[in-house]
Amino acid sequence: xxxxxxxxxxxxxxxxxxxxxxxxxxxxxxxxxxxxxxxxxxxxxxxxxxxxxxxxxxxxxxxxxxxxxxxxxxxxxxxxxxxxxxxxxxxxxx
Amino acid sequence: xxxxxxxxxxxxxxxxxxxxxxxxxxxxxxxxxxxxxxxxxxxxxxxxxxxxxxxxxxxxxxxxxxxxxxxxxxxxxxxxxxxxxxxxxxxxxxxxxxxxxxxxxxxxxxxxxxxxxxxxxxxxxxxxxxxxxxxxxxxxxxxxxxxxxxxxxxxxxxxxxxxxxxxxxxxxxxxxxxxxxxxxxxxxxxxxxxxxxxxxxxxxxxxxxxxxxxxxxxxxxxxxxxxxxxxxxxxxxxxxxxxxxxxxxxxxxxxxxxxxxxxxxxxxxxxxxxxxxxxxxxxxxxxxxxxxxxxxxxxxxxxxxxxxxxxxxxxxxxxxxxxxxxxxxxxxxxxxxxxxxxxxxxxxxxxxxxxxxxxxxxxxxxxxxxxxxxxxxxxxxxxxxxxxxxxxxxxxxxxxxxxxxxxxxxxxxxxxxxxxxxxxxxxxxxxxxxxxxxxxxxxxxxxxxxxxxxxxxxxxxxxxxxxxxxxxxxxxxxxxxxxxx
Numbered sequence: 001x002x003x004x005x006x007x008x009x010x011x012x013x014x015x016x017x018x019x020x021x022x023x024x025x026x027x028x029x030x031x032x033x034x035x036x037x038x039x040x041x042x043x044x045x046x047x048x049x050x051x052x053x054x055x056x057x058x059x060x061x062x063x064x065x066x067x068x069x070x071x072x073x074x075x076x077x078x079x080x081x082x083x084x085x086x087x088x089x090x091x092x093x094x
Numbered sequence: 095x096x097x098x099x100x101x102x103x104x105x106x107x108x109x110x111x112x113x114x115x116x117x118x119x120x121x122x123x124x125x126x127x128x129x130x131x132x133x134x135x136x137x138x139x140x141x142x143x144x145x146x147x148x149x150x151x152x153x154x155x156x157x158x159x160x161x162x163x164x165x166x167x168x169x170x171x172x173x174x175x176x177x178x179x180x181x182x183x184x185x186x187x188x189x190x191x192x193x194x195x196x197x198x199x200x201x202x203x204x205x206x207x208x209x210x211x212x213x214x215x216x217x218x219x220x221x222x223x224x225x226x227x228x229x230x231x232x233x234x235x236x237x238x239x240x241x242x243x244x245x246x247x248x249x250x251x252x253x254x255x256x257x258x259x260x261x262x263x264x265x266x267x268x269x270x271x272x273x274x275x276x277x278x279x280x281x282x283x284x285x286x287x288x289x290x291x292x293x294x295x296x297x298x299x300x301x302x303x304x305x306x307x308x309x310x311x312x313x314x315x316x317x318x319x320x321x322x323x324x325x326x327x328x329x330x331x332x333x334x335x336x337x338x339x340x341x342x343x344x345x346x347x348x349x350x351x352x353x354x355x356x357x358x359x360x361x362x363x364x365x366x367x368x369x370x371x372x373x374x375x376x377x378x379x380x381x382x383x384x385x386x387x388x389x390x391x392x393x394x395x396x397x398x399x400x401x402x403x404x405x406x407x408x409x410x411x412x413x414x415x416x417x418x419x420x421x422x423x424x425x426x427x428x429x430x431x432x433x434x435x436x437x438x439x440x441x442x443x444x445x446x447x448x449x450x451x452x453x454x455x456x457x458x459x460x461x462x463x464x465x466x467x468x469x470x471x472x473x474x475x476x477x478x479x480x481x482x483x484x485x486x487x488x489x490x491x492x493x494x495x496x497x498x499x500x501x502x503x504x505x506x507x508x509x510x511x512x513x514x515x516x517x518x519x520x521x522x523x524x525x526x527x528x529x530x531x532x533x534x535x536x537x538x539x540x541x542x543x544x545x546x547x548x549x550x551x552x553x554x555x556x557x558x559x560x561x562x563x564x565x566x567x568x569x570x571x572x573x574x575x576x577x578x579x
Contacts, residue, residue, distance in 0.1 A: 003457070007457075008453065011453050011456050011457045011460065012453060014456050014460060015411060015440075015452045015453060015456040016415075016418070016433075016436040016437050016440050017437060017440055017441050017444070017449055017452065017453070018437045018438070018441040019441075019449075023446075023449075027449070027450060027453060030450060030511055030512075031450070031453060031454060031457070033512055034403065034454060034511070034512055034515075035454075035457075037399075037400060037403075037512055038400040038403060038404055038467070038471075040396075040397060040400045041397060041400050041401060041404075041470050041471060041474050042466075042470070043397075044394075044397065044474060044477065046470060046473035046474065046476075046477070049473045049476050049477070050473070050476055051469060051472035051473050051475070051476065052472055052473075052475040052476040052479055052526075053302060053472055054288075054302045054332065054528070055288055055302070055475075055479060055526065055527050055528025055529075055553075056287070056288050056289050056332075056334060056528045056553060058289065058331065058332055058333075058334060061331035061332070063328040071195060071196070075195045076195070078193075078195060079192060079193065079194075079195065079421065079422035079423075080420065080421055080422060081419060081420075081422075081423075081424070081425035081427065082425065082427065088420050088421060090420055090432060090435065091429060091430055091431055091432055091434075091435055093431075093432050
């Protein structure tokens with residue numbers, strides 16, 4: 001086994017997902033299978049090779065320091081499931 | 095001939111000549127949608143009234159001698175490109191009610207040039223899939239054969255163009271999501287070089303791989319659409335400041351002196367014999383037209399799926415962290431703590447494939463596994479990029495199949511995600527390397543399913559793709575309109 005049910009449960013918590021018992025069983029099986037497949041990469045010797053995170057790297061993408069129109073507060077709040085006209089609202093955290 | 099069957103170029107010239115109006119053209123597409131979309135299933139959101147109004151405006155502008163390069167042309171937009179005041183779902187319950195307050199840059203460009211936006215078309219949820227079956231709202235089917243997939247993730251974009259519901263569409267390609275459905279539905283699709291087209295307003299899946307591109311009825315239209323959407327955008331810091339050529343200038347039926355590389359790994363076991371036959375005939379035609387055909391190797395091709403299915407989920411797990419129920423998207427309003435708000439909103443909003451990829455990505459980036467998974471995959475990505483650099487020393491373009499098989503039945507492999515991932519093996523490498531790729535119709539399988547030919551080129555050499563595709567199109571003359579309704 002590449003990954004256990006407990007590990008999948010832990011990763012789900014990190015990703016802020018609930019999984020039902022049924023989902024957990026299926027995901028564990030499928031993730032195990034997929035992680036088994038990607039093990040293939042270990043066949044390659046990559047010692048000392050640089051990583052590619054972007055195939056075409058753009059360095060220092062500066063623009064002119066000029067104020068441009070941006071979303072007004074009211075519009076920025078308009079897509080929020082809960083707000084009070086001034087702020088986004090969330091359940092009490094303290 | 096029905097107006098909806100016109101290409102963009104044909105429609106533009108008839109509009110300019112005053113033979114037709116944009117209103118009539120748009121009505122023809124809307125009638126066609128009304129007639130066949132119950133079967134095709136391309137549209138998630140249709141804006142008939144808005145489209146007719148845009149069309150009438152385009153007609154007025156044209157009379158006044160104004161109007162841009164797409165003035166009055168009805169197009170469909172993949173439902174992950176933000177459209178101001180028009181619902182943008184990304185195929186997910188998470189964004190079922192999301193109405194963006196702004197347009198994606200490419201949508202803004204289409205509007206500025208007079209394009210008529212008919213509505214938003216189906217896709218796999220968050221563009222994660224190869225069949226569009228994970229869309230939470232409507233699953234498109236292949237206009238060429240009932241019960242077969244249109245491909246994905248831009249399945250709605252390809253099906254809508256193929257079925258005559260619009261003249262052209264926009265899609266996005268993270269691992270083949272424009273080229274694969276274009277191939278399966280018999281239309282032309284291009285994934286431009288990474289950075290050629292702005293990603294601003296594209297709902298992010300894997301930011302280092304995503305690229306917006308057109309799906310069209312022919313190669314000429316593809317060049318027209320590329321002219322309309324390309325260019326640097328200061329709102330996308332990864333878009334590249336490089337000159338944009340007039341893509342129409344590459345529409346020449348002449349491949350003399352071009353070196354066509356045939357990557358031997360793309361013709362390995364598992365390739366459907368009819369796909370191989372269509373692609374080999376295309377290569378023969380190019381040879382006869384004066385191109386030099388050379389055998390090339392891309393030795394790390396067999397590792398691309400493994401690298402991709404770590405890198406793309408890793409980036410996705412990070413990008414999709416924004417769906418926390420606070421700023422936009424679905425929220426469980428009953429939740430009484432922050433943690434349960436996050437978990438309840440996300441668990442109800444995301445479908446199975448999205449959850450699966452978030453889990454893979456979170457795992458690959460998690461403490462203790464980063465080096466073995468994400469870092470290793472990023473190094474293999476370097477090897478894949480170098481494969482292409484070496485191949486392009488001996489050729490100008492690569493010609494190959496797009497997918498190992500023609501379209502398959504809806505529902506097939508739905509419980510085996512890895513089998514579906516493996517069907518992306520011929521398209522994924524271009525995204526990892528950032529190079530441009532294209533699918534052009536090459537022929538049909540014995541049971542009438544379209545088969546595309548893939549062309550790939552060096553960074554920013556979309557011109558070479560268009561030149562080869564245009565030449566193939568002229569020589570092949572593949573029929574583009576399926577019988578429906």
